[in-house]
Amino acid sequence: MVRFEKVKLTYDNSGTLALDGVDLKVDEGEFVFLVGPSGSGKTSLMKLITGEVRADSGKVIVNDFDMMRIRRRKLPKMRRTLGVVFQDYRLIENMNVYDNVAFAMRVVGASGRDIRRRVPYVLELVGLEGREKRLPSELSGGEQQRVAIARALVNSPRMIVADEPTGNLDPVRSLELMLLFEKINEMGTTVLVVTHEKELVNAFAKRVVKIEDGHVISDGGEGYFSYE
């Protein structure tokens, strides 16, 4: 879940006011598209959720963690409740599919037994059974993003946030991937997806939050959006 109240964010180095009084409420189990033109502040909003940046003012609550007050030492604990997916997959190139996913469990101290049980299950869920031994370079873009989603899912997060996960994929792969997110959401995980692609958003009857110039300009218009 996410609670944003009057959130302001300025980047010190450029002085850019990236977010200017954002209010946003995402409840447990929701599926939300976050859309908006380039530079509107979508990635900035994501970074506030993941704790990569801190807001100047306002209220930021993510999975019950107060992100305005959270101590750096507590960030790992908070991040374990979150699965993050990026446009560029961010896989470890010299690790095979299985290890890329298992790695995420290993670094949070999961037991070997849990890893051996959980990883194949998640890989099957994202449709990568039989690809375990491949390196990322031996996979298509869509498959690589599925590995990234498997990695995000493997520690059973409460929420998945994805910043333009289909940005590098063709429309068919994009649709397939979005169906996967929908499936994950139906299994109980909250999903927040940033995207540019109008057709994709319109293909689903989901809540759409529009953001422009650091403001939320509309919220709700299910399955429809346009910006001029």
Added chain:
Amino acid sequence: MIREGFRSIKTHGLMSFATVTIIMACLIIMGSVALLALNIDRLIDDLEDQNEVVAFVDDGLADEEEAKAIGNEILKVNNVSSVEFVSRAQAMENYMSKYDKSLMEGIDETVFRHRFIIKLHNIEMLKETKLALEEVPGVAKVRAHQEYANTFVRIRNIVSGVSLVLMAILVFVSMFIMSNTIKLATFSRREEIAIMKMVGASNGFIRLPFVIEGLVLGILGGGLGFLAQWGLYNLVTGSLMDSLAEGFLSPVQFMDVAPMVLVIYLAIGVLIGVFGGVNAIRNYLKV
């Protein structure tokens, strides 16, 4: 994760090599200076052993000319090679030049006795000669091992001081270089570190492979530095012994100090390695 540390060393072969070399070089420079100081120390000890004997003239013989005359008697003693007379005035002056003058204010020269500085042919007979000297009429007391090889003490002090400063600087320099070397190595792994952070790995966990990498490189640098130091030391002392009259110099045997050198080298290596490793990833852990 221990495997991670070793994996990183393998993939960054050149960097690891550079780091180990730098640690080695630092240790060898430090070690050479320290061993030089140790040898000077030893030399001082030797010189002290071989040093002059001082014979003090009986207080009753206050007259300088009278006292001086005893010198001829001393010269007749077996094993005495030379005699030098030092008056009480000279003795006080020598004494005061060595110590704080303000402490000496009001001290009369009569506190000091006339004395003879005596050089011996054969130090091995020092004991017998000392006894014989004490039998000479007019000699009150004989002191051996007394006059220190001041120059060497001063040189030793300078060398120790310089080596301490040098060591401190070198430790920091090598830590810095080590840190940068690992930093370069971590650069290629920053994606991996970012991923680890994103899935909620603790800082300690992320740091561990780098600490291990630093540890292994430090131990390697310390161990190899020790071996190189050993070879170098024996080479230098060996050629010194060849070129100089045998027996004149008796350098410290490396084997005598080897355990200490090894322990110190490993300790410094580990120190540099671990601190370098931790420092290198500090920036990556901030996010």
